Amino acid sequence: MDETPRLAVDRMLMRLARWLRLLGADVIADASLTGAELLRIARTDNRILVTRDKRLRTAADVFFVEGNAIRTQLREAVRRFGLDPRVIALTRCSRCNAVLSMVARELVSRRVPPYVFASHDRFAECRGCGRIYWPETHRARMRAMLDSIAF
Numbered sequence: 001m002d003e004t005p006r007l008a009v010d011r012m013l014m015r016l017a018r019w020l021r022l023l024g025a026d027v028i029a030d031a032s033l034t035g036a037e038l039l040r041i042a043r044t045d046n047r048i049l050v051t052r053d054k055r056l057r058t059a060a061d062v063f064f065v066e067g068n069a070i071r072t073q074l075r076e077a078v079r080r081f082g083l084d085p086r087v088i089a090l091t092r093c094s095r096c097n098a099v100l101s102m103v104a105r106e107l108v109s110r111r112v113p114p115y116v117f118a119s120h121d122r123f124a125e126c127r128g129c130g131r132i133y134w135p136e137t138h139r140a141r142m143r144a145m146l147d148s149i150a151f
């Protein structure tokens with residue numbers, strides 16, 4: 001991907017928002033915002049609005065998602081934004097969109113389940129919400145989902 005897509009994803013598409021972050025997109029999504037509020041933020045912040053709201057279907061700088069199923073939605077968005085589903089970026093937190101950074105293993109010993117700590121060498125931490133990721137497992141789970149989609 002040449003350039004990180006900057007998106008604002010509406011509250012009907014929160015699951016898609018999390019997936020797009022895991023593929024490297026910069027995504028704001030807040031379930032408490034109405035479509036109109038999110039559109040205003042998106043325009044101020046130079047983001048494309050990703051929505052299922054039919055009233056916005058023809059608006060400029062809006063991407064209307066046709067599909068109901070997450071797999072269909074993901075396929076549409078990957079095509080539209082030129083994301084590469086073979087590259088699992090895992091650069092951003094799926095929950096809050098903050099950037100992840102690698103963290104020393106000993107620092108996460110009390111923050112992940114014991115079996116996870118015992119079986120992984122590499123961990124990443126979200127600088128925003130503090131969520132810990134163990135990339136091998138997260139990548140493997142994502143790979144399984146992405147492999148089930150015909151891009």
Ligand SMILES: [Zn+2]
Binds near residue numbers: 097098129
């Ligand atoms: Zn986070």
